[in-house]
Amino acid sequence: MSSHPLLNVRNLRTHFLLPEGVVKAVDNVSFQVEEAEIMGLVGESGCGKSVTALSILGLIQSPPGRIVSGEILFQGNDLRKMAPDQLRRIRGDRISMIFQEPMTSLNPVYSIGDQIIEVYTEHCGLSRKEARERAKEMLEKVQIPSPAKRIDEYPHQLSGGMRQRAMIAMALACKPAVILADEPTTALDVTIQAQILELMVELQQSTGTSIILITHNLGAVAEYARHVVVMYSGKIVEEAPVIPLFESPLHPYTTGLLNSIPQLGCKSAGGKKRLEEIPGMVPSLDDLPGGCYFHPRCLRGREICRKEEPELLEIHPGHQVACWAVREGW
Amino acid sequence: MGEPLNSAGEHLLEIRKLKKYFPIKKGVFRRNAGWVQAVDGVSLHIGKGETLGLVGESGCGKSTIGRCILRLLEPTEGDIFFEGKNISTLDPAGMKRFRRKVQAIFQDPYSSLNPRMSVGHIVREPLLVQGLHSGAKREERVEDLFRKVGLRPEYMPRYPHEFSGGQRQRIGIARSLALQPDLIVCDEPVSALDVSIQAQVINLLDDLKQEFGLSYLFIAHDLSVVEHVSDRIAVMYLGKIVEVAKDTELYSHPLHPYTRALLSAIPIPKPQQKKKRTILRGEVPSPINPPAGCRFHPRCSEAMEVCSREEPVLKAVSDHHQVSCFLYP
Numbered sequence: 001m002s003s004h005p006l007l008n009v010r011n012l013r014t015h016f017l018l019p020e021g022v023v024k025a026v027d028n029v030s031f032q033v034e035e036a037e038i039m040g041l042v043g044e045s046g047c048g049k050s051v052t053a054l055s056i057l058g059l060i061q062s063p064p065g066r067i068v069s070g071e072i073l074f075q076g077n078d079l080r081k082m083a084p085d086q087l088r089r090i091r092g093d094r095i096s097m098i099f100q101e102p103m104t105s106l107n108p109v110y111s112i113g114d115q116i117i118e119v120y121t122e123h124c125g126l127s128r129k130e131a132r133e134r135a136k137e138m139l140e141k142v143q144i145p146s147p148a149k150r151i152d153e154y155p156h157q158l159s160g161g162m163r164q165r166a167m168i169a170m171a172l173a174c175k176p177a178v179i180l181a182d183e184p185t186t187a188l189d190v191t192i193q194a195q196i197l198e199l200m201v202e203l204q205q206s207t208g209t210s211i212i213l214i215t216h217n218l219g220a221v222a223e224y225a226r227h228v229v230v231m232y233s234g235k236i237v238e239e240a241p242v243i244p245l246f247e248s249p250l251h252p253y254t255t256g257l258l259n260s261i262p263q264l265g266c267k268s269a270g271g272k273k274r275l276e277e278i279p280g281m282v283p284s285l286d287d288l289p290g291g292c293y294f295h296p297r298c299l300r301g302r303e304i305c306r307k308e309e310p311e312l313l314e315i316h317p318g319h320q321v322a323c324w325a326v327r328e329g330w
Numbered sequence: 331m332g333e334p335l336n337s338a339g340e341h342l343l344e345i346r347k348l349k350k351y352f353p354i355k356k357g358v359f360r361r362n363a364g365w366v367q368a369v370d371g372v373s374l375h376i377g378k379g380e381t382l383g384l385v386g387e388s389g390c391g392k393s394t395i396g397r398c399i400l401r402l403l404e405p406t407e408g409d410i411f412f413e414g415k416n417i418s419t420l421d422p423a424g425m426k427r428f429r430r431k432v433q434a435i436f437q438d439p440y441s442s443l444n445p446r447m448s449v450g451h452i453v454r455e456p457l458l459v460q461g462l463h464s465g466a467k468r469e470e471r472v473e474d475l476f477r478k479v480g481l482r483p484e485y486m487p488r489y490p491h492e493f494s495g496g497q498r499q500r501i502g503i504a505r506s507l508a509l510q511p512d513l514i515v516c517d518e519p520v521s522a523l524d525v526s527i528q529a530q531v532i533n534l535l536d537d538l539k540q541e542f543g544l545s546y547l548f549i550a551h552d553l554s555v556v557e558h559v560s561d562r563i564a565v566m567y568l569g570k571i572v573e574v575a576k577d578t579e580l581y582s583h584p585l586h587p588y589t590r591a592l593l594s595a596i597p598i599p600k601p602q603q604k605k606k607r608t609i610l611r612g613e614v615p616s617p618i619n620p621p622a623g624c625r626f627h628p629r630c631s632e633a634m635e636v637c638s639r640e641e642p643v644l645k646a647v648s649d650h651h652q653v654s655c656f657l658y659p
Contacts, residue, residue, distance in 0.1 A: 044524040159613055189387040190551060191610045194595035198609055216525055219597030242601045260529035262558035264596055265581050274536070275529040275558070281494050282524065 004076040005032040006210055007056070007095075007178055012070035014048075014055045017063060023285045025051040025065075027234040033178060036208045038201070040225030040242070042215060042257075044282055048234040049214045053180040057097060058087050075177070093123040096171040100183035102163035106155040112139075112166040113151035119173040138169040142199060161192040168200060175207055182214045197224060218261060222246050227318070230254050233283060233293040236312060240319040250321040252298045253278070292324065300325040341375040341411075342545050343399065343513055348372045348408035350394050354618065367617050368394040370569035371408070373644075376513065381539065381546040383560030383577070385553055385592070387614055391569040392549045396515045399547065400434055401425075412513070430460055433506035437518035439498030443490040449501045450476075450486030456508040475504040479534060496527035500534065507538065513545045520555060532559060553596055557581055562650070565589050568625040569617055576650040585653040587630045624656070632657060 014026040026048040033039050043049045054060050056072055058079060072079040074095065079087060099105035107115060113135050120131035132151070139147035142165040155163055164184065171179050184200065185193040201224055204211050213225055221228055221242070228245045230238040230253065238251040249255045259276035266273065280297040283289055289296050295305040305324050312322045348369055356363035369391040376382045384392045397403040399410060401417060410417050412428060420428055436442040443452055454472050457463055463471050473483040479500040490498055499519065506514050519535070520528040532555065538544060550556050556563055557577055564574045565586065573586040584590045591610045612629050615621055621628050627637035636656050644654040 044526060161613055189614070190553070190595045191387060191591060192613065194597075194607065194609055197597070198607070217597065218525070218599040222599040222601040223597045246599055246601050257525055258599060260526055261599065262529075262532070262554045264554040264557060264593065264598060267557055267578055267581070275533055277529040277533055278526040279530075281496055281527060 004073065006035045006075060007033040007212075008071070008073040009052075009056065010071040010073065012052065012055060012072065013068040014051050014060055014065060015068050016065045018286070021286050024234050024288075025285060026055060029070075029231070029234075029236055031229050031236065031239065033210050033212060035177075036204075036210055037226045038204060038211045038213055038224050040213050040215070040221035040228040041231065042218060042221055042228060043231035044216055046233075046282055046285060047231040049231050050182050052231075053097065053182050053212065053214055056180060057091050057095060059091075089123070092119060092176075093174045094176050095178045095180065096174070096176040098164075098167050098171045098179060098181040098184045100186050102160065102167045102187075103155060106163060106167065108155050111152050111154050112158070112163075113153075116151075116166070116170050116173055119170055123174050134173070135169075138173055139166070141172075141203070142166070142169045144169070160188055161196065164188060164192075164196055165199070168196070168203070172203060172207065172209070176209060178210045178212065179204075180212045180214065183216070184213075185220070186215065186217070193220075200224075218246075218257065230257075233285065233288060235293065236320075236322065237294065238319075238321045238323075239312070240316075240321075244316065244319050250315060250319070250326045251294075251323050252300050252325065253294050256297075292322075298325075300330070302330065304328075340377060342378045342380075342413065343376040343547075344411040345372060345374045345395070345399070346409045346411070348395065348398060348410065349406045350391070350398055350403060351406045364618055367569050367620060369398070369405075370620075372566075372569075372571050374564055374571065374574070376545050376547060378512070379539075379543050379545055380562065381548055381560045383556035383563040384547060384549045384566060385551060385556050385563060386566035387551060389568075389614060389617060390566040391617070392566050393517055395566075396434070396517050396547060396549050399513075399515055400432060401428075426460070430509045431512045433509065433511040433514050435499075435502050435506050435514060435516045435519045438522055439495050439502055440490075440522075442502055443498055445490050448487050448489055449493070452490070452501060453486075453504045453508055456505060460509055462509065471508070475507055478507065478538070479504045480530075494527075495523050496530060499523060499527075499531050503531075503534065503538070507542070510542065511544070513547065515547045515549070517549045518551070519548075521550060521552060528555070535559065553592060565592065568614060568620050570625060570654065571644055572626065572654050574644070574652045579648075579651055583651070585647065585651070585658055586626075586655050587632050587657070588626050591631075624654075 010030050012026055012029045016023040016025055029052060041049050055067055060067060067080060116135040116138060117131040120126045120134050121128060136147050136151055139151060144150050144162060144165050185196050188196060197220060213221060215221060225242050227241045229236055232253050238254050249258060256278040260278060262275060278297050283293060291307050292305045292310050295301040310322045310324045310327060312320045313327055314320045349371055350369040351365040351367055353362045354364045354366060372395060386392045398405050417428055450472060453475055457468055476483045481500055520531050523531060548556060548559050560577050562576055563580045564571050567588050573589045584593055591608045594608045610629050623638040623640055624642050627633040634656060642654045642656050644652050646652045647658055
């Protein structure tokens with residue numbers, strides 16, 4: 001069993017069939033998540049990172065969405081081949097999710113306690129009384145002050161940070177093997193962001209869970225992830241362990257992203273520099289350019305980039321990139 | 331009208347002891363049940379051609395200051411002087427002039443453009459309202475503005491929904507430039523944009539500043555963006571300024587414990603440079619009943635006995651650095 005990676009996504013394609021045409025939100029994406037690791041999945045809005053997460057959980061709304069092909073192997077078993085009730089048992093138990101906006105993803109008419117209790121009664125077969133005890137312990141673990149009182153409060157009575165803590169408590173309730181965290185801190189203030197990320201990492205280390213950290217915040221990924229996947233317009237453009245990805249990125253998109261963010265303290269270090277920008281904008285998914293999707297914005301693009309799509313190629317061990325310029329060495 | 335003269339004539343904008351309280355209405359008779367102290371005694375100034383960054387977490391009052399400067403809100407107390415004149419006592423002609431000189435760029439490029447107007451008309455409207463230029467000259471000016479912000483003039487007949495977030499923000503910028511203002515209040519101008527588009531808009535704002543000698547009040551919660559664009563930075567916490575310093579000074583020598591925590595909270599995209607982090611306990615308290623003494627003391631790791639009793643005042647520690655904390659007497 002241990003020869004399998006914990007989660008192995010192979011050639012996943014999730015398409016949306018819309019009146020305007022087929023939108024290839026996720027197009028041939030493969031990656032692996034090992035046990036007890038944090039993987040970063042980065043990209044800008046519309047690059048398919050959230051759809052990837054929803055596909056793993058079987059939460060793609062159909063129609064219009066459909067997983068066209070691919071395998072999602074969790075501990076060696078294909079989630080796509082499972083019966084709905086089998087998948088239900090895994091979802092929320094072995095694999096759980098933390099969403100971006102805790103206000104819209106928590107049910108406003110149930111107290112947060114009820115929502116955590118449900119996880120226990122549903123998945124662990126606990127009685128309500130036992131589940132309530134466990135829920136209280138969980139709230140304490142995510143450092144919600146006076147959990148005995150908070151357990152009966154409703155989502156609107158909590159602040160954004162507290163709601164996100166409640167979400168984390170719910171996601172961790174059954175000690176899942178993998179947590180998909182989709183922009184878990186984006187809606188929060190900077191100081192609260194730091195609190196939540198530290199909390200997630202602390203709990204990750206003590207429980208040995210794996211986390212897929214889906215975000216556009218490169219700083220958070222650099223600090224917490226062990227390996228990183230970069231997506232652009234539904235495809236993986238680069239994948240590498242965290243240090244090479246940030247120290248020697250290969251894909252022009254990754255380099256562009258890293259150079260376009262203002263870095264704290266750079267001004268005092270070397271005078272004011274102009275930010276490097278990536279020209280143009282992310283192409284619309286229903287009107288993708290031919291060849292490499294990034295070529296209209298790429299400064300290193302050549303003839304071939306317009307015609308043929310580059311495949312992911314392993315350049316160094318564990319470091320893959322899909323780019324003609326890197327492959328051909330120009 | 332017996333206007334007090336601005337003592338420091340070189341400041342384009344000066345805010346003195348600004349307070350803005352919002353009433354909390356309760357019950358059938360909408361009786362006043364208390365006050366939200368959104369801004370509580372803030373003094374700031376912006377020089378000509380200067381960018382002042384204003385940072386703080388949500389609810390700290392930074393946008394309220396911006397709105398008071400734009401006179402979208404009337405201050406509860408305190409005065410705002412623009413070019414030496416108190417903006418709350420301007421006569422109608424003066425007010426019209428003031429509106430031309432001070433413009434705004436808002437956070438959400440989706441809700442700040444009228445969906446029923448073509449983008450050409452959105453940019454043209456300020457010129458119509460102020461009666462500047464006419465006929466062909468006006469059209470030329472609008473086209474020129476489009477080019478300035480990196481959009482093609484052919485786009486003018488289109489409507490806002492046909493544009494991406496970054497392009498909409500450019501349209502908002504073109505509108506704010508139409509009247510050749512001196513000061514632009516930018517309220518979170520890039521926080522709704524994607525990373526690769528943020529850089530484009532920041533660079534555009536920078537170029538326009540150089541070209542037209544603009545001053546900006548740059549309100550944002552992202553310290554790294556603020557550090558990049560600003561000449562001076564003011565840090566706000568619960569309606570008060572806790573520290574003001576030159577951009578590089580604030581980063582290299584942050585003094586206030588809140589500023590230090592804020593700086594350390596930002597993850598940096600350098601995996602090998604693990605930094606030690608001061609995690610702030612708790613959350614920002616409500617501005618309805620802010621803590622007594624220093625408003626930061628319940629979360630401060632260096633709080634002393636005096637902090638809960640007395641309120642610190644903003645004091646200069648050097649030429650370009652002021653801080654409001656008892657650690658620096």
